[in-house]
Amino acid sequence: MDLEYGPEYQDFSKEVESFCKKYKGLSFKDGSNNPLGSSGGPGGPQMSRSEWQKTLIENGYFARSVPKEYGGYGGEADILKSRIIAAEFSKSNTPGAMGGQGIDMLVPTLLEMGTEEQKQAYIKPTLHGEMIWCQGYSEPNAGSDLASLQTKGELVGDEWVINGQKIWTSTAQYSQMCFCLVRTEPDAPKHAGISYLLIPMDSSGIEIRPLVDMTLKAGFNEVFFTDVKIPAGNIVGKRGEGWAVANATLGHERGSLAPPDATMNRVNMLMHLMKEETLDGKPLIEHPIYRDRLMQIQGKVLAQQSHALRLLSAKLNPGADVKLGKMIQKLTGTELRHELEGLAIDVMGEIGTLYEDSPHLKNDGTWQFIYMYFLGLIIGGGTSQIQKNIIAERGLGMPKEPKVEGA
Amino acid sequence: MYFGLSEEQSFFQDNVKKYLEEHATIDNIKHITSGDKKNLSTEIHQGLLNLGINGLLIPEEFGGLGLDLLFAAVVSEALGGGAGPTPFIAPYVMAPTAIKHAGSKTQQENYLSKITSNENRFGVGFSEFIGKRNDAGITFSDNTLNGRAMFVLDANDATHLLLADEKGQIFVVDAKSADLEIVKLTTVDKTRQYTEVICKNLEAELLEHSSDSINPINQAIDAGRIMLAADSLGASQTMIDKAVDYAKERKQFGRAIGSFQAVKHMCAEMAADLEPCYALVWHAAHCHDHSPDEARLMACHAKAHVSEMSKGIAKKAIEVHGGMGFTDLLGLHYWFKRIGLNRQILGSPELVREEAYKTQV
Numbered sequence A: 001m002d003l004e005y006g007p008e009y010q011d012f013s014k015e016v017e018s019f020c021k022k023y024k025g026l027s028f029k030d031g032s033n034n035p036l037g038s039s040g041g042p043g044g045p046q047m048s049r050s051e052w053q054k055t056l057i058e059n060g061y062f063a064r065s066v067p068k069e070y071g072g073y074g075g076e077a078d079i080l081k082s083r084i085i086a087a088e089f090s091k092s093n094t095p096g097a098m099g100g101q102g103i104d105m106l107v108p109t110l111l112e113m114g115t116e117e118q119k120q121a122y123i124k125p126t127l128h129g130e131m132i133w134c135q136g137y138s139e140p141n142a143g144s145d146l147a148s149l150q151t152k153g154e155l156v157g158d159e160w161v162i163n164g165q166k167i168w169t170s171t172a173q174y175s176q177m178c179f180c181l182v183r184t185e186p187d188a189p190k191h192a193g194i195s196y197l198l199i200p201m202d203s204s205g206i207e208i209r210p211l212v213d214m215t216l217k218a219g220f221n222e223v224f225f226t227d228v229k230i231p232a233g234n235i236v237g238k239r240g241e242g243w244a245v246a247n248a249t250l251g252h253e254r255g256s257l258a259p260p261d262a263t264m265n266r267v268n269m270l271m272h273l274m275k276e277e278t279l280d281g282k283p284l285i286e287h288p289i290y291r292d293r294l295m296q297i298q299g300k301v302l303a304q305q306s307h308a309l310r311l312l313s314a315k316l317n318p319g320a321d322v323k324l325g326k327m328i329q330k331l332t333g334t335e336l337r338h339e340l341e342g343l344a345i346d347v348m349g350e351i352g353t354l355y356e357d358s359p360h361l362k363n364d365g366t367w368q369f370i371y372m373y374f375l376g377l378i379i380g381g382g383t384s385q386i387q388k389n390i391i392a393e394r395g396l397g398m399p400k401e402p403k404v405e406g407a
Numbered sequence B: 001m002y003f004g005l006s007e008e009q010s011f012f013q014d015n016v017k018k019y020l021e022e023h024a025t026i027d028n029i030k031h032i033t034s035g036d037k038k039n040l041s042t043e044i045h046q047g048l049l050n051l052g053i054n055g056l057l058i059p060e061e062f063g064g065l066g067l068d069l070l071f072a073a074v075v076s077e078a079l080g081g082g083a084g085p086t087p088f089i090a091p092y093v094m095a096p097t098a099i100k101h102a103g104s105k106t107q108q109e110n111y112l113s114k115i116t117s118n119e120n121r122f123g124v125g126f127s128e129f130i131g132k133r134n135d136a137g138i139t140f141s142d143n144t145l146n147g148r149a150m151f152v153l154d155a156n157d158a159t160h161l162l163l164a165d166e167k168g169q170i171f172v173v174d175a176k177s178a179d180l181e182i183v184k185l186t187t188v189d190k191t192r193q194y195t196e197v198i199c200k201n202l203e204a205e206l207l208e209h210s211s212d213s214i215n216p217i218n219q220a221i222d223a224g225r226i227m228l229a230a231d232s233l234g235a236s237q238t239m240i241d242k243a244v245d246y247a248k249e250r251k252q253f254g255r256a257i258g259s260f261q262a263v264k265h266m267c268a269e270m271a272a273d274l275e276p277c278y279a280l281v282w283h284a285a286h287c288h289d290h291s292p293d294e295a296r297l298m299a300c301h302a303k304a305h306v307s308e309m310s311k312g313i314a315k316k317a318i319e320v321h322g323g324m325g326f327t328d329l330l331g332l333h334y335w336f337k338r339i340g341l342n343r344q345i346l347g348s349p350e351l352v353r354e355e356a357y358k359t360q361v
Helices: A007-022 A049-058 A079-092 A101-113 A116-127 A242-256 A260-276 A288-316 A323-327 A329-353 A363-379 A384-395 B007-023 B026-034 B038-051 B069-081 B089-102 B105-116 B215-249 B261-290 B292-320 B333-344 B349-358
Strands: A133-136 A152-156 A159-166 A177-183 A194-200 A206-211 A220-231 B122-125 B137-141 B144-153 B160-164 B170-174 B180-184 B194-203
Touching: A007 A079, A079 A260, A079 A288, A101 A116, A101 A133, A101 A177, A101 A242, A133 A220, A152 A177, A159 A177, A159 A194, A177 A242, A194 A220, A194 A242, A260 A288, A260 A329, A260 A363, A288 A323, A288 A329, A288 B261, A288 B292, A288 B349, A323 A329, A323 A384, A323 B261, A329 A363, A329 A384, A329 B261, A384 B261, B007 B038, B007 B069, B026 B038, B026 B333, B069 B089, B069 B215, B069 B261, B069 B333, B089 B105, B089 B122, B089 B144, B089 B160, B089 B215, B122 B194, B144 B160, B160 B194, B170 B194, B170 B215, B215 B261, B215 B292, B215 B333, B261 B292, B292 B333, B292 B349
Parallel strands: A133 A177, B122 B160
Antiparallel strands: A152 A159, A159 A220, A177 A194, A206 A220, B122 B144, B137 B144, B144 B194, B160 B170, B180 B194
């Protein structure tokens, strides 16, 4: 056991710290147009979102291991440095790089499986925040059973003609592009009939309808495709290989939905709130039952933080068997975050139900919002029940459910 | 940066596991717990002494190996996994830790090297410092102890006991003294010994630095709590393994019961609950030696959290086995009961979580 990063990394921490100081209070000229990144406070330096992305890349604080020719920093992947960057940015409240499905999922997929042309065309503008992507996976009748999707793609001449409907498509209304799973081989077995296509969102025949969720925000959309035509070359991998391509990115998503460090920040925030808020004149933290519930959650989050260190170590020191350890992350991380946000509502009681712009609202109503929002994450990206199937079948080697004829 | 067990730690743990697999079979555990082959327990203890479990934490100058608490934690995990019917936590973890931190130089010389040489074996009774039940409790005056200590660990075959008063002062007493009565407490867990100790004008030696501060006794209790967490970790893993194996083999309605989601989801939940406990226990053990600021918080949370997870696992693993899980035949209950004791000893989850909170005020 050795939890020290070493002197090289201490220097790096300082370097990042002083960078963050320089850009303290940064805000974005185009901040309101871009839903994917955190925005800064007033009074500090101003730049466009894209300029900030470029600044981060130049300094090696973003897209660190993406080759220079595709717009990245072109350095070695360094897991510890990535952690330090995230920690220092979070500590100093410096806005981080943009996230989103293009950056988090499409770029790694293209780097692994894209053609040279695709890498040249898409990675750089995506990293620079100039090209936003949405993910066209789920359909009304293909949720947990994603591979049964029916959106149809037919190769007519040198164009794909696409017809069908996608749902749960986050950020579709802001996106320039969509990476999309489409059934192109109707006669092949269901997993072998899917292709991974790249669809410009300004193509004619695309209709986007916002889908308001229980938080009352329109985080998702329905996207309808009617005779949408795209070039035949807009495919990643070969025809019928889309399932494998998609699985590479889904694995990526499952790990990153609920990082324990972020959950611990919320635990600390809740502890602070419980010292400020009172019930019958006594701070909430002085009420033994609430306090014990907070401590229970703190213990769970500590376990997940330690677990994350174990997984980090396994990346740095190959050989450790953490297969099962990785599989549990999505399930345990999202469930715990939901539980924590729910505890905050419980300790506040009636006050905890306030929402939107109500008087007496605490912490901008984030507890209620995230409590509901995480229900979405528990369901999305493979529901908790699907996660349990994966853990049991792939992690513990338990037998699969017998297949139903024709499914 | 490396977060995990060293090769030496894994190797040592494997040796303990192998030894227990061979010698602490379910049949042998049944013999030991029913009391018909008492010497078997002594033999198993001796076998583990031969592997060196008594000297792990004793500094090298007193003949021990001077290793980190993490080493002891992996042993404790193996003992929990094998329901090892043998003393470990009191004589070889809590006692050395207490004497190391509270003993004067002379006391360390007197006692620590004799733990390594197996001349001294300590039982430990600190329950009243953690939480006094009813009229239990020990008082010290004129170099003698009076009163009762409950749930003293591993007192039966001990040569000495460490007892504590409410202030956290620690005393060494002769376990064979006529002024001391050892009363067996029958708990559900028969793989280990729990006793009540009654002192009547019992001659006692104060561990010198234990009257300066409560740090020494807390160090010993934290170490003990991490061991109990590790023991429950090992016990839970065994219960999960047995449940998963059973669910793969047992057939009902023409198929393995493990193919039903009702059953497989219970198994997945058990695995998801337990997996992060490994890292938590290792981390807590590491902090005990290397990160004093977080040590207490981590030890308390490790004890409470693993206790909570294990309680659920113990129940679900029995349920996966159906009626067979409920029988004495399979012996699954040995782990269920061991987990039950680990949960209450040295502070139940609510008590230790309150202590965890107090470290943050």
